[in-house]
Amino acid sequence: MLVPLDRDSPVPVLRQLYLELRRAILAGAVPPGGRLPPTRTLATRLGLARNTVVAAYEQLLAEGFIEGRVGAGSFVSRDLPDAPASPPAVAGAPPPPVPPASRRFAGAQAHTGTFGTVPFNTGRCTLDERTLQVWRSLTLRRLQRPDPAWLGYADPAGPPALRQAIARYLRTSRAVRCEPEQVVVTTGAQQAIDLMLRVLLDPGDRVWLEDPCYPAVRAALAAADARVVPVRVDAQGMDVAAGIAASPQARMAYVTPSSQYPLGVVLSMARRLELLAWARRSGAWVLEDDYDSEFRYAGRPLASLQGIDEGGRVIYIGTFNKALFPGLRLGYAVVPRELLEPVLAARLLSDWHPAALQAGVVADFLEEGHFAPHLRRMRQRYLAARDALVAALRENLADRMEVEAPEQGMKLLARLRPGLSDLAVSAVAARRGLIARPVSPMFIAAPPVQGLMLGFSGHEPGALCWAARELAAALAESDERLLSPSPSGAGGGL
Secondary structure, X not given: OOOOOOOOOOOOHHHHHHHHHHHHHHOOOOOOOOEOOOHXXXXXXXXXXXXXXXXXXXXXXXXOOEEEEOXXXXXXXXXXXXXXXXXXXXXXXXXXXXXXXXXXXXXXXXXXXXXXXXXXXXXXXXXXXXXXXXXXHHHHHHHHOOOHHHHOOOOOOOOHHHHHHHHHHHHHHOOOOOOHHHEEEEOOHHHHHHHHHHHHXXXXXXXXXXXXXXXXXXXXXXXXXXXXXXXXXXXOEEOHHHHHHHOOOOOEEEEOOOOXXXXXXXXXXXXXXXXXXXXXXXXXXXXXXXXXXXXXXXXXXXXXXXXXXXXXXXXXXXXXXXXXXXXXXXXXXXXXXXXXXXHHHHHHHHOOOOOHHHHHHHXXXXXXXXXXHHHHHHHHHHXXXXXXXXXXXXXXXXOOXXXXXXXXXXXXXXXXXXXXXXXXXXXXXXXXXXXXEEOHHHOOOOOOOOXXXXXXXXXXXXXXXXXXXXXXXXXXXXXXXXXXXXXHHOOOOO
């Protein structure tokens, strides 16, 4: 038996020997029932320690590839099938074809944005020293007195204490009408959205989607094999009348009413009532994604759409991943009672339940009154970062873009002057190590706005001012490559 070994390989010799012997057995070089060389003989032939060969044989024996016979040696297991008649795989051969069903997920990862601390990256959060100190204390307290329930399987809806704390917080801060048993704790808003799509939609169902839209939801709808009905957005938010005209019997509508993603406009009260009336009349469901309402810089946070829903058609979705930090992976959905059973069954089939220990820390953070002071401090920091970024953009890039300070959120929309392409500007920024996310790809059917989504939360004001100057310098060097491909892509109004 030929057993090639590479002494210069980083793979340990024992591992190489085991893999080569297994390959020879599977290829039929030694047929079922065939005898392997004695360990001493093979060790001498290969120049190895006998213990190395014995260890390889023992691994093959444990996995059922060989069997030992006292006084006779080691033999290939007779239970293995004969080697296939087909030729072995050829190096460089094309991989097996991808199943057609997998195409539903094609490109989904591209919609998640970019990770890291690069200036202008969106979704970044800041934990100041006071919050970190409290978080450490709460975590250590739970580890010092662990409850056995935290270490085992748990309720798919999440720990009761956290659900009670979330329900109390939502009733007070967002005017959400809910009881703790309606709260389903998830690993973020995206999982909550995915659960609702799997429970409520059949393949081919029509879903209203804001145009422009949150790209990750568009990808999730494609994965659910839903038919997207783009509904234009204007200064009052989603144009409900346009949605009714396009698809009056749609199964669902997805909206971001408090701060439309990506344009930042608020869904007007008239439109909210019109949307709820349509949902009641047609039996449709409304997914309200309230992704960053905690960070409002002018007045109190706007009341939720769910809070004025008299027909029980709105599913409210929120997250702590932005109010605290994305690595927490903790969100929630407020689910109408009649949907609880199928939603919890779907949750059980996906990842069973949220992490009980981390969820307990969040419950303590809420119940002991740490969340509200944390939000106040973060609003102050994010407001300072927002104002610094707006001032820096106006000072350095006024001839390239128009910027308004958003009243809510963790990012702003910079609308490019007519003739500029946001894709080209984004590419130029990337070469300078900056993330300037183009907005035009977020449009589906409506004429695209040429603009950039620039994050300010989680970034120091000085870093944002530096990044604005860098972006201005990069654009000054690349004028000829920044033109928009067509007049329809001009910046300006909604």
